Amino acid sequence: MTRTAPAATTVDDATAERLAVALRCVTVSREDDSATDHTQFDRLAAHLEESFPLVHARLECELFGHSRLYRWPGSADTDRTSAILLAHMDVVPVDDPDRWTHPPFSGTVDAEFIWGRGAIDDKSRVLAILEAVEAALAAGVQPRDTVYLAFGHDEEVFGDQGAVRMAARLREAGVHAELLLDEGGVITTGVADGVDTPVATIMVGEKGYATVRLSIAATGGHSSMPGRQTAVGQLARAVARVQDHPFPLRLTPVTLDMLTRLRDVMKEPRRSLLSIARFVAPAVTRIMAARPQSEALVRTTTAPTVIRGGVKPNVLPQKAEAFVNFRILPGDSVADVLAHCRKVIRDPEITVELAGASSEPSATPSAGPVFDLVAAVAEATVPGIAVTVGLVPGATDSRHYDDLAGTRCNFAPIILTGADLERIHGSDERISRANYARLITFNRLLIDRLAAPRD
Numbered sequence: 460m461t462r463t464a465p466a467a468t469t470v471d472d473a474t475a476e477r478l479a480v481a482l483r484c485v486t487v488s489r490e491d492d493s494a495t496d497h498t499q500f501d502r503l504a505a506h507l508e509e510s511f512p513l514v515h516a517r518l519e520c521e522l523f524g525h526s527r528l529y530r531w532p533g534s535a536d537t538d539r540t541s542a543i544l545l546a547h548m549d550v551v552p553v554d555d556p557d558r559w560t561h562p563p564f565s566g567t568v569d570a571e572f573i574w575g576r577g578a579i580d581d582k583s584r585v586l587a588i589l590e591a592v593e594a595a596l597a598a599g600v601q602p603r604d605t606v607y608l609a610f611g612h613d614e615e616v617f618g619d620q621g622a623v624r625m626a627a628r629l630r631e632a633g634v635h636a637e638l639l640l641d642e643g644g645v646i647t648t649g650v651a652d653g654v655d656t657p658v659a660t661i662m663v664g665e666k667g668y669a670t671v672r673l674s675i676a677a678t679g680g681h682s683s684m685p686g687r688q689t690a691v692g693q694l695a696r697a698v699a700r701v702q703d704h705p706f707p708l709r710l711t712p713v714t715l716d717m718l719t720r721l722r723d724v725m726k727e728p729r730r731s732l733l734s735i736a737r738f739v740a741p742a743v744t745r746i747m748a749a750r751p752q753s754e755a756l757v758r759t760t761t762a763p764t765v766i767r768g769g770v771k772p773n774v775l776p777q778k779a780e781a782f783v784n785f786r787i788l789p790g791d792s793v794a795d796v797l798a799h800c801r802k803v804i805r806d807p808e809i810t811v812e813l814a815g816a817s818s819e820p821s822a823t824p825s826a827g828p829v830f831d832l833v834a835a836v837a838e839a840t841v842p843g844i845a846v847t848v849g850l851v852p853g854a855t856d857s858r859h860y861d862d863l864a865g866t867r868c869n870f871a872p873i874i875l876t877g878a879d880l881e882r883i884h885g886s887d888e889r890i891s892r893a894n895y896a897r898l899i900t901f902n903r904l905l906i907d908r909l910a911a912p913r914d
Contacts, residue, residue: 469892470899475573477510478586478895479566482575488549488613492620500525500612503548511589513596518608521628525612526621528628531592532605534910539604540634541909543864544902545641545856546584547614547621550577551884558886571891578890580883581642583898584871585610591902595910602909607634614856617816622856629863636864638829640905643851643869646837646844650877652750656724659837659844662869663713664824665851665858666755667787669796670764672814673697673804674780691768694779697804698763701783704803706759708744710736711789713824713848714756718743720847755852759788759796782814786852789820818854827866832908840872840901872901 484503489495504525508515519530525548533539553563553576560574561567567574577583588608595601607629611621643662651658675697677690688696715736722733729746736743747753754760761783768779785796793813800811826848834846851857851869861867873894882888 468896470896472568474590474899475568475892475895477506477590478573478578478583478890479568479575480506480510481582481586482566482573482577483564485564486549486577486612487552488616489552490616497525500548507585507589511593513593514589517596518592523624523628524620526625527608527610528625529608529610530605531602531608533603534601535603537604538633540636541602541604541606542638542640542905543607543609543629543634543636543860544588545609545611545622545639545860546588547581547611547618547642547856548585549612549615550580550582551615555886560887563888572889573892573895574887574889576888578888579873579875579879580888581614583873583890583895584642587895587898588902590899591906594899594903595906600906600910602906603912604637604909606906606909607636609856609860611856617818617854618856618859622859626859626863629860634863637866638833639857639860639864639867640833641855641857641867641869642871643855643857644849645871645880646841646874647880648874648876650752650880651721652753653726653729654721654724654845655726656845657841657843657874658721658724659834659841659846659870659872660717660849661826661830661833661837661846662849662851663826663830663867664789664821665853665855665869666759666789667785667791667793667818667820668854669785669787669793669817670814671783671785671796671800672780672810672812673701673783673800674778674810674812675808676778677776690776690779693806693808694766694768694781697806697809698766698781698783700803700805701800702761702763704799705761706788706791706799708741708748708757709788709790710740710744710757713789713850714747715740716826717756717847717849721845724845755786756850757788759791760786762786787820789822789824789850792819793817818858821850821858821861821867824848824850824867827864827868829866830868833866833868833870833905836901836904836908837870837872839904840897841874872897 485499563576613621644660646659744757766781769776
C-alpha cells in the first residue's frame with residue numbers, strides 16, 4: 460500500500476479515514492470482562508492488519524488476549540533495545556451520547572477534526588505509531604537497535620490482562636530499553652498560569668492511585684426514635700473530616716525541576732520567585748495550591764466521589780458507605796493514605812479499607828538519560844515550545860513497565876487548550892487533523908533518531 464507522508468500542518472483524507480475507522484470500533488473495556496464486546500476488538504485488529512501491511516509482514520507480533528506486542532529487530536544485530544512505544548486500544552464508556560455533536564463512535568471526519576471516543580485517548584497514538592513505522596519501512600529505514608510496540612487492550616481497567624502480561628514477557632526476555640514512551644503529557648496553551656508560550660510537559664512519572672471505602676453498620680429502626688446520630692450522619696462526618704484535612708503541601712524534586720525549566724518563560728514576579736524556589740518552598744506550594752490543576756502537583760489529592768446509605772426517609776439506615784479517591788504524590792504511599800484516613804476520622808466505628816485496584820506513585824521520577832532526545836524531537840515537531848517535566852496525575856500502562864527502561868516519558872506533541880483537555884473521557888472527544896499530523900511526524904522523527912548511528 461502506498462503511503463503519502465502527511466504535510467506538517469494536516470493529514471490527508473486517507474490517513475484521517477484510517478483513524479476514523481478505528482474510532483468506529485466500540486472497544487470499550489470493562490472491569491467485568493464478560494460485559495466487554497470482544498468482537499469490536501477483533502474488528503480493530505483486522506483493520507490494523509489491513510491498513511499497515513508492511514508492519515505486519517516485517518515485524519513480529521505476539522498477542523496477549525487482544526493486546527499486541529510487536530518486535531522490530533534492529534540493524535545492529537545486538538541484544539540492545541532502544542525503545543518501547545506504548546499505546547492502548549481500549550476506551551472508556553460514553554455516559555450521555557446526546558451531548559455529543561456527532562455520535563461518539565461515528566468516526567466523523569470533517570475539514571478540521573476527526574471525532575470520536577478514543578480520538579485523543581488513545582487510538583490516535585496507536586494509529587500514529589503504526590503510520591510512522593509503515594512509512595519508515597516503505598523508505599527502507601530500520602532502527603539501529605530493537606524497538607518494541609506494545610498496544611494494550613485494557614488500560615482503562617488497570618491493564619492486568621494486557622500491559623501486565625506484555626511487560627512480564629519483556630522481563631522474561633531480558634529486555635531493558637533506553638526509552639519507554641507512553642501517553643500522558645501534551646502541549647498546552649493558556650493552561651500554565653503566567654506562561655504565554657506553549658508548554659510541552661513531558662511526564663517522567665505518575666502519581667499513585669487508591670480508592671478508600673469508608674463504611675459503618677448500625678442497628679437501624681424507626682426514624683421517629685433516632686439516637687444521637689445515624690449511620691448516615693456518622694459517615695458524613697467521617698467524609699467531611701477526610702476532605703477538611705487534606706495531605707500537606709510538598710514541593711517534590713520533580714515539581715521543582717518542572718518550575719525551574721519554566722522560569723525563563725514566566726512573567727514577573729513569579730520568575731524571580733522561582734529563582735529561589737527551593738528556599739521558599741512553602742510560598743511556592745501555596746501559590747500552586749490556588750488552582751486544582753497545579754495543586755495536584757504539590758499534594759496527595761483527596762476526592763470524595765460516592766456516598767450512599769438508607770432505604771427510606773422514615774427508616775434509620777443499618778449501613779452506609781462512601782468512597783474517597785486519592786491520587787498519591789511521590790513520597791507518600793497507599794499505606795500512608797489508609798493511615799491518614801484513620802487518623803483524621805478518629806472514629807473506631809468507621810471501617811477504612813481499600814476498594815478495588817491501587818498503585819504506588821513512581822518512586823523517584825526524574826528526567827532520564829534520553830529525555831533530551833524526546834525534548835529535541837518535540838521541538839522539531841512543534842517549534843517555539845517551552846519544554847518541561849511533570850507527573851501524570853492518573854494511572855497509565857507505563858507503571859507496569861517502569862523497571863524496563865532507563866528513561867520514562869509520557870508525552871504526545873498535540874496542542875490542547877483547557878477546554879480540549881475536558882473532552883478526554885468527556886463529551887465531544889476529537890483530534891484536529893493538525894494535531895494528528897504532529898503525532899505522526901513526531902513518531903517518524905523519533906524513528907529516524909533511533910535509526911541514526913551512535914556517536
